[in-house]
Amino acid sequence: MTPLTSRSATAEHGHVPALPGAGRPGTETPLLLAAGTVILPDREHSPGWVEVRGGVIVACGAGEPPRPADVELPAGVLAPGFIDAHNHGGGGVSFNDADTNAVAVRITQTHRDHGTTTMMASLVTAPIDEMERLVRALAELVRGGLLAGIHLEGPWLSPAHRGAHAEQLLLLPDPASVDRLMGAGAGAVRMVTIAPELEGGLAAVARIVEYGAVAAIGHTDADYDLTQAAIVAGASAGTHVFNAMRPLHHREPGAALALLDDPTVFAELVADGVHLHPAVVRLITESPARPVFVTDAMAAAGAADGDYKLGALDVRVVDGQARLVDGTIAGSVLTLSHAVRYAVLTAGVPLPLAIRAATQNPADLLALTDRGRIRPGLRADLVLLDADLNVHATLLEGAWV
Structure with missing residues (x-):
């Protein structure tokens, strides 16, 4: 499990931390993310989790994730890109x-x-x-x-x-x-x-x-x-x-x-x-x-x-x-x-x-129906924000950028 607890190496400063699952968009490597708050289209989970595979969101839920998270930000926010x-x-x-x-x-x-x-x-x-x-x-x-x-x-x-x-x-x-x-x-x-x-x-x-x-x-x-x-x-x-x-x-x-x-x-x-x-x-x-x-x-x-x-x-x-x-x-x-x-x-x-x-x-x-929400089946474009709403890391189609 890779906790993100420091802003010293964040995307806000142009540096993406070494994170599991990094690769080209669409990678089949599964990635499970957990955060203190996950923003869904009509509600928020505090805490919550999102699982990504093949560049898309495959599952999300409230509370503790179904297995140990690959990345967690206990005081942070997970939102759509x-x-x-x-x-x-x-x-x-x-x-x-x-x-x-x-x-x-x-x-x-x-x-x-x-x-x-x-x-x-x-x-x-x-x-x-x-x-x-x-x-x-x-x-x-x-x-x-x-x-x-x-x-x-x-x-x-x-x-x-x-x-x-x-x-x-x-x-x-x-x-x-x-x-x-x-x-x-x-x-x-x-x-x-x-x-x-x-x-x-x-x-x-x-x-x-x-x-x-x-x-x-x-x-x-x-x-x-x-x-x-x-x-x-x-x-x-x-x-x-x-x-x-x-x-x-x-x-x-x-x-x-x-x-x-x-x-x-x-x-x-x-x-x-x-x-x-x-x-x-x-x-x-x-x-x-x-x-x-x-x-x-x-x-x-x-x-x-x-x-x-x-x-x-x-x-x-x-x-x-x-x-x-x-x-x-x-x-x-x-x-x-x-x-x-x-x-x-x-x-x-x-x-x-x-x-x-x-x-x-x-x-x-813009009628972009495949993104903009955390929902299974949509593109895994996601952003991890810390407790001060600074960007920690960004996923584009399931890959860190």
């Missing part, structure tokens, strides 16, 4: 960079070190020729299994709430441009952020959904009624709710309240202490909508402060905050492990709800 539906980069590089294969490997490894086992590649607004090229290149990595899909955050955004997107590159969502980028992905584009108030916006929402992708309302000046109309047209998510959208007002509640008031909507939030006050983090997670923690990470996640690019724009990262020269927030340096820790320890979000927001809710958002 984190799923990041909105991520632009990490490790010093971004998905908008030219060397697509190399940067994607680097970004995914950076975030795997922090418990993220599934990741979308988010693209910021760029010239449409460049976006088409990037979509085609990233689609190959989606088909190869490195990425879960592509998220287009642009170019169909409101100039009034463009955030860290170059205004001169924004476009109206006409059928030709929508078909061009969605067609380039050949099914790999799984989510698109769009401002529905733009000319042709509601029709574009329906068109995006017809392609099998999630239409997410964001970077928008839409009011409450128009946002509701977009939901009727097929939109099912809100991109980093409250950020880059019309502010809440008691006589004009704007897009945020329309999104949070609908239990069919998935509400992205960036729980990093910069994008949202902790009380607002708690408000979103307790709303009727289904909360989804995202990083919105840019290249500086897992890297040093300094000067970076986010698409066409210059970004300076100081004290862990990424901003344009005018002070506009430009993504984050967040990891999902930190988002969970911040939500629980600072914002007061209950641990099971925080774990769901980083696992099963994004899995449902």
Whole structure:
């Protein structure tokens, strides 16, 4: 039995401890894990255990395991691997960079070190020729299994709430441009952020959904009624709710309240202490909508402060905050492990709800039915957290990463 009782050699620091059962994904070597708390879809076991074989979960239960555990964390938490539906980069590089294969490997490894086992590649607004090229290149990595899909955050955004997107590159969502980028992905584009108030916006929402992708309302000046109309047209998510959208007002509640008031909507939030006050983090997670923690990470996640690019724009990262020269927030340096820790320890979000927001809710958002939950038959993507919710180790399809 291998107890994990020290953080001195954890994945949070980029070092995976020598653990039994390590190998390539899908290994047939059985592995039994025990922890002080195991987070299941609708309940938690304290203590509990999970058995893995062949890259999948084969059994789980409450109390003492049926045999001596191979790995146990008596004061820790065993949860599904984190799923990041909105991520632009990490490790010093971004998905908008030219060397697509190399940067994607680097970004995914950076975030795997922090418990993220599934990741979308988010693209910021760029010239449409460049976006088409990037979509085609990233689609190959989606088909190869490195990425879960592509998220287009642009170019169909409101100039009034463009955030860290170059205004001169924004476009109206006409059928030709929508078909061009969605067609380039050949099914790999799984989510698109769009401002529905733009000319042709509601029709574009329906068109995006017809392609099998999630239409997410964001970077928008839409009011409450128009946002509701977009939901009727097929939109099912809100991109980093409250950020880059019309502010809440008691006589004009704007897009945020329309999104949070609908239990069919998935509400992205960036729980990093910069994008949202902790009380607002708690408000979103307790709303009727289904909360989804995202990083919105840019290249500086897992890297040093300094000067970076986010698409066409210059970004300076100081004290862990990424901003344009005018002070506009430009993504984050967040990891999902930190988002969970911040939500629980600072914002007061209950641990099971925080774990769901980083696992099963994004899995449902992206229609990933084989992961995101601890359940027999699903992929053995798991994360071991210590008592302080730091990542001890991560399993990807049953192998330590």
